Amino acid sequence: MSAGPRILLTRRWPAMVEQRLAASYHVTFNEDDRPMDAAALAQAMRDHDALCPTVTDRVTREVLLTQGRRARIVANYGAGYDHIDLDAARGAGLAVTNTPDVLTDATADIAMTLMLMAMRRAGEGERELRAGDWSGWRPTHMIGQSLDGKLLALVGFGRIARAVAKRAQAFGMRVAYHSRRPAADMPINAYFADLGALAQQADVLSLHAPGGVETRHMVDAALLARMPAHGVLVNTGRGSLVDEAALAQALAARRIAAAGLDVYEGEPQVHPSLIALPNVVLLPHLGSATIEARTAMGMKVADNLDRFFAGEPLLDPVA
Template structure:
């Protein structure tokens, strides 16, 4: 019996690729260069399963139409905004993702950004590497302490809660904005208005899902609600932030600093952000630990195994 044919759009950890090769006829993207829309559309017509990442756009034209062979899209990542789920449902194609295994790694990156931005570590590292450091002095690159400061969390799912736990160890007070208050959180920590949360927060960390409802939820008007000494962090989705408005706010002192791990048009970064000293920019490292990426790949494999055995995948989103 022929093994199901599977395409991985990018290279995955070796241990995952080896496990997949035991059960499937796997095609690897050997040069690890992103596949274009035409190549992805062709893959949907050539393979039994296509396994994209968050950088691979699978729109309706790739998913629907004549000759589509793939019956499952096993996404390597929790976010699925790059896949047209409605088109997949219409075509009868199952879509899965990889929830639950990214929490700690992403929360750690949020704290990395928090510390780098509040302590101006990015500025200091660039100054030192450029040979411009003239030595210790009492007023050099003064940042801000975390103890007693308010961390405002936009969205309060697993990752936001993990960030809250870490921030409490630094003496921060937690406030949050979400659709509903959480019964296990202290009274007064919930804010039903995003603007109200921004106004009282010293650090704002974004953990909302992507999509049309949250597109540019942090725009020029919302940035003006923040304190002038506040810091904005984004490890959620790049589409949450109007990057042009953020660049203006950082340049004119509307807010003090920002730390970003995700961007609206990855791998492109808004040119207004690149040369600003008061923003920390990371290349989407939220889940970038070997342990996490292996766990993500194993989740995809588990879902594929169940699907091809005639069982319901555990992490089905469409």
Template structure:
């Protein structure tokens, strides 16, 4: 019996590619070349399963003419790059990889907070450019995050992990907004105050960290008005999805001093990043590194393969989203 044909849209960790090759007729992207939506759509009409990443765009037209019984094994938690309604209409099954990247992304949120508060990005740029003239009492004075108020928007797995690190490691006070009340057992041991709305969190917090899905009603949920609520001394951290922040409004707020700073790992329309944003000294910019550790990226890939195995054996998928 012929093995199912699988296509990876990008290079994956070697251990995962080996496992795929052992079980499937796997086509790997050896050149790691990004694929267009047109190419992915053509692949869905040819392969039994396509494994995209969060950097691939899969709009509705990708699913036109796709035969039933296909699967998308998404390498990543977020699925706002996939038109899930169109996938369902085409009877294409979609899975994702929740949980395994929680700790790494929370670590990175704290990294961005510290870099921004201590002006580490500015300092490194100054040193590498040969402009550092030596230690002096007034040089690159930053701020401590210890004892400050951290506002979490989205108290899911990553939001909770970020809050726990901030509270235990730095004595930060936690306020948060989540649409639903998190289960008590998942909040056990965490001293966090739930506020009634996002605006209340932005007004109360010294630092705001975003942990909500992208797309839909969350697109530009942090707009010019809400950025003004954070204020000229406040900081915004985004390790969620780029489109939850109105990027043009963010640039204006940073340039005009209406926001103290921003630490970003994700961007609207990435990998394109506005030149104006790259010139901001009060911004720390990382290239979507949230899950970028060896163990995490391998675990993500293995989770995709677990979902593929379930799909092709007729079992319920562990992480089905459509």
């Protein structure tokens, strides 16, 4: 083990990344590979020069302002960072980095997976077959919806949303979007400044907005009520974007047809009403879960750490 700066990884990372880090740093691994509580994170801030958390670690103000803090950088393993109190980090003079631009394709693939599974009722079908309840092919069995000709409504229009749009167009889908401002390279009639108006026309509403106070529960009971009855909601963005209780009620009442979720409000907990419903596909946050993407994410963290401890400008600063 290297005698370099001490860093803590709050989860196990791909072996190639761990090997690279171990060559330059004194690395501590969270062998339990489960979320660390506030006390453990605070102790890590005292014992290490860098904390390397993931999206399910709550890096709160109390953790960041720990008395006797040794850590000088929080190098996040993930593009999202709403689990880190950036204001507190700035106030404490802590650097914070993330890993953008390397998980676009992997996450877009999962959005399409959820879309196809929800619209074609693939999750329901697999559960029926595994339970031994399938009686054979019949013309009216588990009929879903085609993607061809449907309107994909994207909420947020960053890199991942654009990658989803490209994939969806290959399935014959039409694309519209809602974002802070219209994109110069998109037809003007594809842009909706009003999210409610977009939801009203959406065959599939796919969420790609950032997390935070401004976007929390942007998909609530009122927005779900504006979607058509055959509409499908897909979320690969942030769990906080959706009021899960309202979504469960809408799905149970068939006010919308289905949903596909990869992220949740209280990860790793999922609203129990959602788990009980047949018309929702639930994945355990697999958006970036390819060996290529997860390795690239870890290498981004390593690059940022190398630059920080060498006194060079950071590649991906967020605070």
